[in-house]
Amino acid sequence: MSENPKSSEEQTEKKVPSTKKRFSVKEAEALGYYDFMSYLGVLYYHIGGLTSSKKLAELCQIDSTKKILMVGCGTGFSACYLARKIGCEVVGIDIAELSIEEAKERAKRQGVSDKAKFRVGDTYALPFKAGTFDAVITEFVSQFLDRERAFKEFSRVLKPGAYVGINEMYREKGIPAKAAEEIAQAEKKFIEITGLPFSLSSPEEWKEELERSGLKDVKVRMCKPSQHLQEIKNMAEAMGGTWIFVKYLIDLILKMVKYSLLSRKIRYRFKRLGEGKKILLRKKSTSKYVGYVLATGRKYL
Ligand SMILES: C[S@@+](CC[C@H](N)C(=O)[O-])C[C@H]1O[C@@H](n2cnc3c(N)ncnc32)[C@H](O)[C@@H]1O
Secondary structure, three states: OOOOOOOOOOOOOOOOOOOOOOOOHHHHHHOOHHHHHHHHOOOOOOOOHHHHHHHHHHHOOOOOOOEEEEEOOOOOHHHHHHHHHOOOEEEEEEOOHHHHHHHHHHHHHOOOOOOEEEEEOOHHHOOOOOOOEEEEEEEOOHHHOOHHHHHHHHHHHEEEEEEEEEEEEEEOOOOOHHHHHHHHHHHHHHHHHHOOOOOOEOHHHHHHHHHHOOOEEEEEEEEOOOOOHHHHHHHHHHHOOHHHHHHHHHHHHHHHHHHHHHOHHHHHHHHHHHHHHHHHHHOHHHHOOEEEEEEEEEOOO
16 A cells, blocks of 8 residues: 655644534533534544554555545544545545534644545435445444445445445354343443444354345454554554644543533443443453454445
């Protein structure tokens, strides 16, 4: 993959300060889950971070000549990263309006507005002509969707030979009933806080679901969460340097503490989020059955 030749100074977040509006506690409570998290400044949600975003792009054979669609792009952190690192054209779409606002600002701050474009839109009715993209990518989005409807819609907007690439969580099949029950409880917690359907497929089911939409050459790679120093370095670099990243983290924590202290509703959301994440990612007896897949499939005529 070719690197975008922009200088490292041009590539940082520090150039244009964010002009984000401040929300009162009542206004913040009324926001949808992902709009609220984008308002706080959460960069991304998928496991594996920018390293897995780059890996997935490689698996989909993305280079600087390609045009990709990132469905459920959130605040555009991975989309801007891929536009910057690979030089590909990226279109990001998300149903959460504040996330898209932030994504557009991020593209400006990173100097990639010409390559990374964002718009509000729904996965199930993508506002693009058939055969537009070289790849459609989702990162922690398809697990919230009706797979059959979504993958068919992804297929529609792909060029022949182009890829669907997904980074989504899995839970293994045939696991002990107690672990299965706890994982189901975690799914319910995420449904409650996001207001979206949420269910984890097994790696075999992800394969079937991609194939059922007509995609061919489907490959599913199982991955386990791990915290690499390299990933933290990637994030700091994407933010414009270590100190900007540290300042960002402090701001994020302070905002989370502030809204938790001032709002019982928001405190409850964070509590539920923590409980769900613990079951899926940290508790040994359950998290050993959970991971994420980097899966790809191709559209053939
Ligand atoms: C877990 S977040 C992942 C965001 C981003 N891909 C990332 O990795 O950080 C799920 C995203 O999917 C978006 N989403 C959910 N349902 C959607 C739909 N029907 N159409 C478009 N976006 C949707 C949410 O607004 C949210 O930004």
